[in-house]
Amino acid sequence: MTRETYATTEGRTALAADAYVYGAPLVHRLWKVRACLQGSSAVPAPTPFNAFAHADGPAAPGTHAPFVPVDLVDSLAQLDLSGGPVRLHVPDTGGAYFVLRFVDAWSNVFAYLGSRATGAGEGDWLVVPPGWAGTVPDGLSGVIDAPTSVVSVVGGLACDGHDDMARIRSLQQELTLTHLGDRAHRTGLPSAESGVPDELRFFEELRVWMADFPPAAADRAYQDRFQPLGLLEEGVSPYTSASPGLVRALTRGLALGRSRVEEALRSAEAGGPQGSWHTEPHLRDYNLDHFGVGTVGPPEWQVPDREASYLLRAVAARWPGQPSHGYEAVDAHxxxxxxxxxxxxxxxxxxxxxxxxxxxxxxxxxxxxxxxxxxxxxxxxxxxxxxxxxxxxxxxxxxxxxxxxxxxxxxxxxxxxxxxxxxxxxxxxxxxxxxxxxxxxxxxxxxxxxxxxxxxxxxxx
Missing domain, CATH: 2.60.120.1600 (Jelly Rolls)
Known part of the structure; x- marks a missing residue:
């Protein structure tokens, strides 16, 4: 579409739908981060940045999140690297299966530690922010380069039921994070501007968080298309006094984008003969740019088309369960x-x-x-x-x-x-x-x- 096309309500509606598909994984991921910081059904109590929250046992009836595995006991941490690196200590699990998945602000799974990726032994890892050029301390197992300054660490320790929880709790105590930066890290996420109408809240949060968590360089040209929607505006929010035409285009585009993702989600879950089990081992292949420790790169584990990856990423953000590539784990239903x-x-x-x-x-x-x-x-x-x-x-x-x-x-x-x-x-x-x-x-x-x-x-x- 040309810039003249975006001047019409129809053109801006179509552009807003594209912006929803592109930006929903960022917004949904950071909603989850914020929920952990503030306390939610996923975390019994508010947990600050750079600290682990551990489940007190395998999932049980009453667990609010849908389709939670009962094989693993969850450990979850939200890292903020704005003040510098964080040191992660991983205990020796004695050969028992475990995994730590590293998810950036855009929902890309960009690194793994664990039984498959690095072995079950003890180790220390340095998680560093984008562009970091400091000195790596001695005695580390390795460095994990984060694409964004906020990262989720989604972990699971294999558990054989409640009788196994003494072992699990001991491992949880040894799974630690230490802030090594020379500046204080922030305590919360950048806030959307007050006064923005509720129906535009998604786009306001997308505007603020896109500025604070830049995407991969290859995505920036696509992101620049959203200038006519006000998503690249800095400073005062354009949505506190948006014109009726822009409000109409954004709200319609939001609904259209959601429908597009829901339809793709239904298509991903459908198909096959009667009674067949459905698997999606390549649901996480939208990561095209960041292949860190423990990942398997292209071509097999990468979708070939960048714009198609945005829709796949939005579908994955809505998929129940924790993020993982198929080579780590596969769910069949x-x-x-x-x-x-x-x-x-x-x-x-x-x-x-x-x-x-x-x-x-x-x-x-x-x-x-x-x-x-x-x-x-x-x-x-x-x-x-x-x-x-x-x-x-x-x-x-x-x-x-x-x-x-x-x-x-x-x-x-x-x-x-x-x-x-x-x-x-x-x-x-x-x-x-x-x-x-x-x-x-x-x-x-x-x-x-x-x-x-x-x-x-x-x-x-």
Missing amino acids: TPHDSRGRPFDGAHSYTLRLVKPPPVRAFWSVTVYDGPGGHLAPDPEERHAVGSRTPGLVYGEDGSLTLRLSARRPAEAAGAANWLPVPAGAFRPVMRLYLPERAVLDGSYVIPPVERLRAEARPSSG
């Missing part, structure tokens, strides 16, 4: 059984794995209730079954048949391989940590879940 029927706890189901999923760490299946994606209450607290579950019964041919039902199966093998489901609608999710090539290229196919016949809904008595 299916909303229907082998005949295309939605799952319902009134029936019992089986999942027969002729061969175990090929992984280098472990795999598990977890059941979540209906559309909310939350764990259902279970007196036995048996929220996942997988390769680390003790006592699983395998067939003589090496196959494994999992039983998904609201009632405990009467037969011993079924009870050993049982995954409880809620009485109503539910959705199973399989997680594969450090998947092998067969998972990533689709040659390993998870079989559909089969519904058993003549199953009645459990009585409430």
Whole structure:
């Protein structure tokens, strides 16, 4: 479009939709950062910059975030590098799986530490801000170059249930951050200007945060297109007294951009034959510029088209669960059984794995209730079954048949391989940590879940 086109309401509406798709990952990521600083459902108490917040156990019913894994105990830190580098100490996990993912302000996963990336041993890492040229202290395992001055560290320690929490808590205490900069780091994010109408709040926050957290150099020409929307204005916000035409274009563009992302999200979740499990191992391939410690770069793990990467990034920002590339972990989910029927706890189901999923760490299946994606209450607290579950019964041919039902199966093998489901609608999710090539290229196919016949809904008595 030409500059003259952007002078019309229709032109600015289309441009605002592009700006939403481009900027939503930045705004959504920093909303999460701010929620952690202020306290939210994800963090029990406000946690300042450059400090870890640790979960007190595996996810449980009542956890507000949807589709939370029960295999890992979460650790989360928001780093502010505006005052200089931060030193990160990583404990020795004794061979147990763990991962720390580094996510910049634009939602790019740009570095990993952990079992796959750097090994399970102890180490110290220096996380440095963009353009830093200081002296690296002796005795470090390495340096992590951050693309933006605010970074999220999203961590998980493999846990074998509540009996394993003493070990986990000891590791959490050793996972530490030390600010090494010669200036005080900030205590909060740059604030949007007061007086901006609520319907323009997204664009005001995008304007402020784009200025404070510049994108990759290759993105700046695309970002410059948004000048007619006021997104590149410095100083006083243009949205405190925006013209009616600009307000109309921005609000319509916001709705249009959201619809575009929602449609792409639905398309990403759809497709495949009845009962097939859907995976998205390349959902995080929108990072085109920053490949740090532990990442796998292009061409396989990079989308070829930069503008297409913006939409993929916006979809990933809305995807439930924590950010990770497919080579670290893959989530597979299916909303229907082998005949295309939605799952319902009134029936019992089986999942027969002729061969175990090929992984280098472990795999598990977890059941979540209906559309909310939350764990259902279970007196036995048996929220996942997988390769680390003790006592699983395998067939003589090496196959494994999992039983998904609201009632405990009467037969011993079924009870050993049982995954409880809620009485109503539910959705199973399989997680594969450090998947092998067969998972990533689709040659390993998870079989559909089969519904058993003549199953009645459990009585409430």
